[in-house]
Amino acid sequence: LAKTTQPISMDSYEGQEVNITCSHNNIATNDYITWYQQFPSQGPRFIIQGYKTKVTNEVASLFIPADRKSSTLSLPRVSLSDTAVYYCLVGALSGSARQLTFGSGTQLTVLP
Amino acid sequence: ETGVTQTPRHLVMGMTNKKSLKCEQHLGHNAMYWYKQSAKKPLELMFVYNFKEQTENNSVPSRFSPECPNSSHLFLHLHTLQPEDSALYLCASSQELANWSTDTQYFGPGTRLTVL
Numbered sequence: 163l164a165k166t167t168q169p170i171s172m173d174s175y176e177g178q179e180v181n182i183t184c185s186h187n188n189i190a191t192n193d194y195i196t197w198y199q200q201f202p203s204q205g206p207r208f209i210i211q212g213y214k215t216k217v218t219n220e221v222a223s224l225f226i227p228a229d230r231k232s233s234t235l236s237l238p239r240v241s242l243s244d245t246a247v248y249y250c251l252v253g254a255l256s257g258s259a260r261q262l263t264f265g266s267g268t269q270l271t272v273l274p
Numbered sequence: 275e276t277g278v279t280q281t282p283r284h285l286v287m288g289m290t291n292k293k294s295l296k297c298e299q300h301l302g303h304n305a306m307y308w309y310k311q312s313a314k315k316p317l318e319l320m321f322v323y324n325f326k327e328q329t330e331n332n333s334v335p336s337r338f339s340p341e342c343p344n345s346s347h348l349f350l351h352l353h354t355l356q357p358e359d360s361a362l363y364l365c366a367s368s369q370e371l372a373n374w375s376t377d378t379q380y381f382g383p384g385t386r387l388t389v390l
Binding site: 196203204205206207208211249264266267 | 276278315316317319362364365366378379380381382383384386
C-alpha cells in the first residue's frame with residue numbers, strides 16, 4: 163500500500179501563513195493529490211486538488227514538485243476557525259486493487 | 275451541508291445486537307464509500323460501490339455487511355461487533371469511479387458508534 167506521511171501537529175498564530183507538507187513516495191503516474199480538512203465530529207471537507215506544479219483557489223494553494231513525491235498545502239493568513247485536522251489523499255496502486263490512502267493527518271492549532 | 279446525510283448520528287449497541295447505519299446522498303453521484311475513523315488513527319476505507327456494484331472490500335470482517343440498493347443509498351449492517359469496533363463511521367460519495375483519483379469525495383457527518 164502506498165503510504166503518506168505528514169507532521170502530526172503544527173501550531174500557528176492568527177494571520178500567519180501555514181505550510182503543511184505530505185510525503186507520498188509511491189504515488190502513481192496518473193494519480194492526483196487531494197487535501198481535506200476535518201473539524202471534530204464532522205466528515206472531511208475537500209480543500210484543494212492538484213497534479214503538478216501549483217494550484218490555487220479561494221482558500222489555499224497546493225505546491226507539487228516535479229518528482230511529485232511530496233506536496234505542500236499552503237494556507238494564507240490563518241484564523242482561529244482554521245484549527246482542524248488536514249489530510250493528504252493520494253490514490254495508489256496495490257497489486258490488482260487501487261487503494262485510496264489518507265495520511266495520518268496534521269492537527270493544526272491556530273492560536274490568538 | 276454537503277448533500278450527504280447519515281443516520282443515526284450516534285449509536286450505542288451491545289455485542290449481541292444487530293443494527294444498521296444509513297447513508298443517503300442527494301448529489302446525483304454514482305460512487306459511495308464507507309470509512310472507519312478510530313481515535314488517533316487515519317481514515318480507513320472499508321467498502322466502495324460504483325453504480326451499485328461493490329468494487330472494494332478492504333479485508334473488512336464479516337460482522338460488517340454493506341448494502342447498496344441504489345446509487346443514492348448505502349447501508350452498513352452491523353452484527354456481533356466488538357468493543358474495538360467503536361469508532362466514527364463516515365459515508366462519502368463521488369461522481370463515479372472512472373477516474374477516482376480526481377474525483378472529489380463528499381463526506382457525511384458520520385455515525386459515532388459505541389460498542390459495549
